[in-house]
Amino acid sequence: MGCDITNNSDMDMGELSLLIGDLAAHIQDTMKFKSMPAITMQDDDENADALLGRTAQYDPQNKVITVYVTRRHPKDIMRSIAHEFIHHAQNERGEFENVGSMGEGYAQADDHLRNMEKEAYLQGNMCFRDWEDGYKRNLMESIHRQNSFKRRNNTMKIHKWKNNELNRLLMEKFGLAEGEYNRSEEEEENEEGEEQLEEIDTREEDEAFNDPEAHAARYKKSKKKDEEEKQEESFRDSVRTLMEKIINLK
Numbered sequence: 001m002g003c004d005i006t007n008n009s010d011m012d013m014g015e016l017s018l019l020i021g022d023l024a025a026h027i028q029d030t031m032k033f034k035s036m037p038a039i040t041m042q043d044d045d046e047n048a049d050a051l052l053g054r055t056a057q058y059d060p061q062n063k064v065i066t067v068y069v070t071r072r073h074p075k076d077i078m079r080s081i082a083h084e085f086i087h088h089a090q091n092e093r094g095e096f097e098n099v100g101s102m103g104e105g106y107a108q109a110d111d112h113l114r115n116m117e118k119e120a121y122l123q124g125n126m127c128f129r130d131w132e133d134g135y136k137r138n139l140m141e142s143i144h145r146q147n148s149f150k151r152r153n154n155t156m157k158i159h160k161w162k163n164n165e166l167n168r169l170l171m172e173k174f175g176l177a178e179g180e181y182n183r184s185e186e187e188e189e190n191e192e193g194e195e196q197l198e199e200i201d202t203r204e205e206d207e208a209f210n211d212p213e214a215h216a217a218r219y220k221k222s223k224k225k226d227e228e229e230k231q232e233e234s235f236r237d238s239v240r241t242l243m244e245k246i247i248n249l250k
């Protein structure tokens with residue numbers, strides 16, 4: 001079941017709403033609530049400037065989470081939402097029945113509300129943390145899958161190259177027309193494929209929360225690529241030499 005998000009703010013919700021939907025599904029799975037609350041993203045300039053301004057609230061009657069988003073980091077917004085989701089789970093368990101007014105100081109004055117608040121902090125933060133780790137792990141796995149696809153693609157490239165090279169050598173050996181051998185078309189095709197893969201790769205890494213480790217990994221990867229290209233070139237040289245020897249055997 002999806003999560004109904006209303007954006008009453010200036011914030012661009014394109015990517016964030018997908019992440020919130022994913023987080024909502026994870027928390028629902030963990031906390032086992034049946035219905036999904038609605039979420040409203042709210043701009044509030046005055047509140048944003050207040051040192052202890054409101055961050056989010058949950059309305060148990062209408063099952064709506066309101067989150068104040070002005071000048072907040074997306075991760076902070078998501079952590080707030082996770083917290084309010086736990087209050088929603090408590091609501092489904094009937095824990096909001098017979099609670100008094102939730103005015104200022106409710107988290108200290110009322111033991112029941114205090115325990116509800118404790119659970120929301122603990123479970124909300126842990127749910128967010130587990131979701132975040134899982135999300136990053138999935139991201140890394142998809143990068144890994146893409147790299148192995150790329151390796152397979154390179155192997156195919158070598159096979160095609162070998163066949164073409166063998167063709168060329170045979171034609172030379174038996175004096176056939178050189179024009180019949182056309183390697184440029186296939187090579188261009190392969191290079192295009194490779195460029196596309198690299199584009200996908202970079203985009204996915206950029207989404208990995210922009211941490212410095214990702215930059216270091218990218219640098220390492222480009223060094224590794226140079227190394228691989230050198231190895232590939234010397235591999236081609238030795239295969240070419242071998243094929244020449246085979247063809248010239250009487």
Ligand SMILES: [Zn+2]
Binds near residue numbers: 083087117120
């Ligand atoms: Zn709370």
